[in-house]
Amino acid sequence: MNKVVIFGVGLIGGSFARALKAAGRVRHVVGIDRSEASMRRALELGIIDEVGAGPEVVQGADLVVLATPVAQTGRILAALLPHLDARTVVTDCGSTKADVVAAARAALGERIGQFVPGHPIAGRETNGPDAAIPDLYIGKKFVVTALAENPPEAVARVTDAWQACGAIIHCLAPEEHDKVFASVSHLPHLLAYALVDDIAGKPHADLLFQYAASGFRDFTRIAGSSPEMWRDISLANQAALLTELDAYMAQLAHLRERLAAGDGATLEGVYGNAQRARRRWIEAIEAAEAPPPKDNAE
Amino acid sequence: MNKVVIFGVGLIGGSFARALKAAGRVRHVVGIDRSEASMRRALELGIIDEVGAGPEVVQGADLVVLATPVAQTGRILAALLPHLDARTVVTDCGSTKADVVAAARAALGERIGQFVPGHPIAGRETNGPDAAIPDLYIGKKFVVTALAENPPEAVARVTDAWQACGAIIHCLAPEEHDKVFASVSHLPHLLAYALVDDIAGKPHADLLFQYAASGFRDFTRIAGSSPEMWRDISLANQAALLTELDAYMAQLAHLRERLAAGDGATLEGVYGNAQRARRRWIEAIEAAEAPPPKDNAE
Known part of the structure; x- marks a missing residue:
């Protein structure tokens, strides 16, 4: 991709930018953040190539990624809509999807097909550009909750980008x-x-x-x-x-x-059932999640 | 110490034996476990030097350590009492203390002074002799809940042993x-x-x-x-x-x-209070727990 614009240059957005760059899949990354300090720091760390002045920077972008708190989705989409090229695809990283889709429909109206909602299942308890690492998404799931209005090539642009970051693509309906x-x-x-x-x-x-x-x-x-x-x-x-x-x-x-x-048998039954279910789950994710992350902090 | 007898040669008892040996603080460790396989494995791994045939092995011991589920405390103490030398000190590793003390008083009667209740604050979700490691207790707390009947030298024998394993000694009343x-x-x-x-x-x-x-x-x-x-x-x-x-x-x-x-302000208040309290706690334990454990699995 030639140009990617990222709203929110913290752990999630910053790691996405780093991963795309490490994979050689983007030429120019523009970052926008409500924190001036975060934007400067992201530029300093090489996470982004340009600090975006305002929503007009989405012009000419191949991909716009929202990595901001979910409640801000509608406001940001409404602000960038007047500057959005017809060929640009917008996606998000929100941990909830039904509300994001509703906000996107309200903000984008008939151009909702350009918005492909998504959710990378990765995170840490650290925040900010300094927490961003290129291999955060390796072996992790990216859930795309595609809409009926999304053209297949718009969905593919989003899933290809996340696959390039090392993520495994899963599909679910928003609800x-x-x-x-x-x-x-x-x-x-x-x-x-x-x-x-x-x-x-x-x-x-x-x-x-x-x-x-x-x-x-x-x-x-x-x-x-x-x-x-x-x-x-x-x-x-x-x-x-x-x-x-x-x-x-x-x-x-x-x-x-x-x-x-004082019903020890029932307590032991519940505890034992939980222990066995958790062990099966751990064994299943260990078998399924490949390749392993490069660091041990996940 | 010349002779230490350990009931339960899994993670807790086995790691205690390994740590005491690594510190050169014991000449002979006898292990007893309800599982024959665990006893053989502990012997094979060098965690213990002798498999104990029955409670009579406590004869001549400097220290007897119960590292068994807390509900078994009374039964084990009653079984070993007839073989207990007057100079032997008995301790336990139970995660609860008031019930252990009650069981010990019932089992030991007037010899309760020989029993010094304790609780090492360390563990993993793994079990058995193979999980036992010599540095499990380094930098961890050992809580001694000494009784009025315990002679100071009995308490000291227990706390000295745990200190030799790298633990930091804390005192609390059982309740x-x-x-x-x-x-x-x-x-x-x-x-x-x-x-x-x-x-x-x-x-x-x-x-x-x-x-x-x-x-x-x-x-x-x-x-x-x-x-x-x-x-x-x-x-x-x-x-x-x-x-x-x-x-x-x-x-x-x-x-x-x-x-x-839909009261977001209250939710954010509770979440924020929790986040701050947890951060203060993490900073306090990082400052207090020294030296750091040698492995990163704690």
């Missing part, structure tokens, strides 16, 4: 995507945030944190994520998240009742 | 210990088990697991732990765990209500 990620991603984030906030609010929080160890650290790693981003995701995927949260709260109420009854 | 660990360890384990079991029970579980990624993997790592061990811990620390679970369920009910109301 299906949101239900799946409410279960395996959005709910765990809410649960981890809730636990840390719960402990931090206790009068003896300092004593408690003093004895928290590696199990607690891993369980709560996702509570190190951006609160703004996860506020947006929670609200954007409200209905599916409420459904999953209700199921989980019912599960906890059941376990609470069994624990109070 | 205080149990409240702290209900909050930062036992509750997170129950929550992780509950989530994986919840997802595994859904009709589209395979689809869900297919999209679970690194955040889910870390959040649920502790659900890979032994179901039997965590059944025992849950029941042994029932009262404190119920208290923590109730507080957490109230927190979830509050967040559910705020999410349903």
Whole structure:
């Protein structure tokens, strides 16, 4: 590609730019970010070649990538629409899709076919251009939630770019995507945030944190994520998240009742079922995800 | 020490034996395990020097260490009592302490002073002699919950041994210990088990697991732990765990209500508070835990 414009030059957008460059698949990357400091830093690090002054920089782009909090999607698309060439394809990296599609339809109207929604399943709890690495997406999934209006060549331009970054392409409908990620991603984030906030609010929080160890650290790693981003995701995927949260709260109420009854057999049954299911899952991802990431930080 | 007897030659007991040997602090280690295969394997790996035939092997021991599920504490102590020299000190590695102390008092009677309860704060989701490593405890906490009946030299024999393994010694009362660990360890384990079991029970579980990624993997790592061990811990620390679970369920009910109301400000407030508290905690443990572990698997 000749020109790629990236909105949001942090971990996700910056790593995409680095990966595309490492693969030799782009000649010129323009970055736009609401933080002046991030844009300057991304330029300094060679993640981008040009700091974009405003949405008019999308003119002449082959691909425009939104790597910004999902709640900003509509506003950004509306701002860039007047400058959007007919041949440009726009995509996003949002963790929710139904709301992004709705915002895109509202902003782009009859030009919705140029917008191919997507979601790279990769991340860390670090943010900003300095966190961006070229191999973040190697062996990871990229979920494309293509629309009926997308021409096949527009979808291909997006999936080809992500494949060049090392990602494995998966297809889901936007609503299906949101239900799946409410279960395996959005709910765990809410649960981890809730636990840390719960402990931090206790009068003896300092004593408690003093004895928290590696199990607690891993369980709560996702509570190190951006609160703004996860506020947006929670609200954007409200209905599916409420459904999953209700199921989980019912599960906890059941376990609470069994624990109070001293029912060790039921507790061991639930724990054992979870242990076996998790082991099967780990074995399946180890078998499926190839090639392995080059660093050990995933 | 001349002779150390270890009940349970898996990750915890085996790593203790390896560490003591590596530090040159023991001449002869006897291992006893309910699994014949584990005992043979521990002997083969050089973790122990002798397979113990029965509880009579505690005769002549300087230190006896129980590294077995907490529910077995009373039975093991009762079995070894007839063979226990007056100068031998017994300790344990149980994740709960009030129940262990009660079981020990019932089993040992007036000889309770020989039992110094303890809890090494280290672990992995792997089990068995093959998982045992000499540096598991380096830089980790060992919590001693000494009893009024323990002579200072008995406590010192236990803490000296753990210090030789690289652990940092902390003191708590048994009940205080149990409240702290209900909050930062036992509750997170129950929550992780509950989530994986919840997802595994859904009709589209395979689809869900297919999209679970690194955040889910870390959040649920502790659900890979032994179901039997965590059944025992849950029941042994029932009262404190119920208290923590109730507080957490109230927190979830509050967040559910705020999410349903679309109250992004409150969600962001909770998420942000959690993120900041976790960052402070990570910075504090990084500053406090020295020297760093020699491997990166903690």
